[in-house]
Amino acid sequence: MRLYSFELSPYAARARLAVYRKGLDVEIVEPPEGGPAGEAYRAINPLGKVPALVLDDGTVIPESAVIVEYLEDRFPTPALLPRAPEDRARARLIARVAELYLMPALHPLFEQFFAEPRDRAKVEAGIAGVRKALDQLEHFAAGDGWAAGPDFSLADCALMPVMFAVTGVLGGFGESEPLRGQPRLDAYWRRIQDDPAVARVTAEMKAGLAKLMASRR
């Protein structure tokens, strides 16, 4: 299998974290010349986004959420979902809130990060939007263990890369304790750093970030 990916993309990182936790043999590459919106890549994934998983028979599976569920269906051990339907729902919910509420709340801050001069009102509104989404996530997150309960799950695959982005961006705007209002998420974020797969994805995202920052200088 081949995974189209960018180091810094939290969506690609979500798929990579699932791949690493399951110990799968997957070739990880960037989109071909022209980038994700280019003609060559759109012939592979018409949605024009990373990640996309290409199976050995050529079948293309786009969208990080779909890729992770596919890997779980196809390679069920080690599991990325608990057994009980209610626990599975909680894991999927946390993944969705991370992807569709928290991550989009960062976009106004991404824009302001490189803006000269920064618009203070937009920065403050952006930080407030991120805090609101963090509060929503805090409501659903487990109090100990992994994001959705005692075991690593697809909730962690989705949440970990977004937390990397959130803490990095809020830190970049001078928030020294970015999770001070969300004690569950704060403890979670500290707790998971030593996991080898999490550490590997963190290192990849840091490398991607360093390249981005160098390109903007």
Place this chain on the structure above:
Amino acid sequence: MRLYSFELSPYAARARLAVYRKGLDVEIVEPPEGGPAGEAYRAINPLGKVPALVLDDGTVIPESAVIVEYLEDRFPTPALLPRAPEDRARARLIARVAELYLMPALHPLFEQFFAEPRDRAKVEAGIAGVRKALDQLEHFAAGDGWAAGPDFSLADCALMPVMFAVTGVLGGFGESEPLRGQPRLDAYWRRIQDDPAVARVTAEMKAGLAKLMASRR
């Protein structure tokens, strides 16, 4: 179980279609006084959106995609997912493209629908955006049967209400054959109208639309 729902919401309709196809006993109600953003409902679902499914023990499951997967896990017959991992991925992908690419592409047109006067450039850009998303969906849709293959699946739960919205909105802007460029989706949309659960959700969405139009007069 209780489902918080609005007749016209394509997200709530997605959950209702799963409930009807599975023949489940679910009480369907609107959010309490104050609406989905109000305090009473936010105490139930902090995301402030319909649908939300409340289980008999009080557990709340928000987000239509999560609700449908939960119903599938908890009440597996009749199934809303095929057996093969690749087929399951296709069903989930179509559901996602309908929800996250096609439905958001309608928003600029919703705004213009009640605008006086309408902004012709925005209408044209809006229609082009919807056509682009329809093309993406056309790429992944099955050529016959249901949205993702021979059997009804959670792809249909997500796609049917969005198709109701797309054909209605494009029709409202004078597009007499809104799916002329997407023959698979066009044939699909005609083919599924006689299914009892589809017809029921269609009637509910029409009733919701009639109320909306009356309130705008």
